[in-house]
Amino acid sequence: MGYLPLGAAFGVLLVTSGLAWWWAPVFSVLIYAGSMEFLAIGLVTGGVGLAQVAATTFFVNFRHVFYGLSFPLLKIRSAVGRLWGVHMLTDEAYALLATKPQHGMTGTRVLATQILCHMYWLTGSTTGALLGAKLGLDAEGLGFALTALFVVLTIDAFRAAPDLPTLVVALACAGLALVVAPGGMLVVALTAFVLVLGAQFALGGRRRGAEARAETTAVPEESPDA
Known part of the structure; x- marks a missing residue:
């Protein structure tokens, strides 16, 4: 559920940076990587070249390589489902699924959790963008929402496995x-x-x-x- 306010913060930040509201669902579907989406706003509005965008994306999302070592992706049986699961692998999905007992984990549960996370983020970002465009909301300080979420995830992961x-x-x-x-x-x-x-x-x-x-x-x- 934390994806709703965090996505809304992203949507507000996007429109206050000068982009049209409909870029929020585009980013949320095609990129779908919270921290990279926040950074993508500055990269797009700043006219950064594709090579620098690729390098930045690699360094920011490099952590997913290590997530994949313990993420229960093999619980998903179909090849298409696994590809979709790779695309939907986020910090929050990892924190929710990788810290749970694996003996009772199923591919359906893995995909359902990831799809729900994606829908929450898409809904929050689009709603935030629409509200930001119509109400002229101030985006100052909203970038810290992502950092706050990482702190909460760390605390929850430590509580689950001290x-x-x-x-x-x-x-x-x-x-x-x-x-x-x-x-x-x-x-x-x-x-x-x-x-x-x-x-x-x-x-x-x-x-x-x-x-x-x-x-x-x-x-x-x-x-x-x-």
Whole structure:
């Protein structure tokens, strides 16, 4: 439901930037990537070249590569459904579906959740654009709505699966990337975070393997009755 006010904020921001209201549903259907849609307003109104638009889109949406590693896309059986599921993969859909137990997850539930999210966003953005065009609403501060939503999603994800060490590592990777490469902060932070998680998983697997080998090779103590 948070997509309704957030989409409305996007719609208002779009029309106050000089674009016609009908661009809101066009952006929402074809782009459908909240943060990139907000950035697309400035790119379109600023006359930015296609190469820069492509590069910006790559860096902003690069996080979806990592989302795909744990998103339950394989629950969807049809190829068309999976392609549509890829297009509708957003931060909110990921937060709603990837943190839930996977044993009871179905392809129908995955697609239904994503479609509802898309409809909420489309409805909110179009309504906000129409209201912004007719009422002349002020868009100052509305860009922060997206940041606020990410904060809420992080809090909810932590409540669903409390893991303080992982949260600290994520914040450390983000802080380091912001210092080392502020222009490509998101890509650097996510890459570093995945490398740390991969190393942690490898070390954990090696440790479990060593423990298993130790148990199988251990000589059982001779019982007193032997």
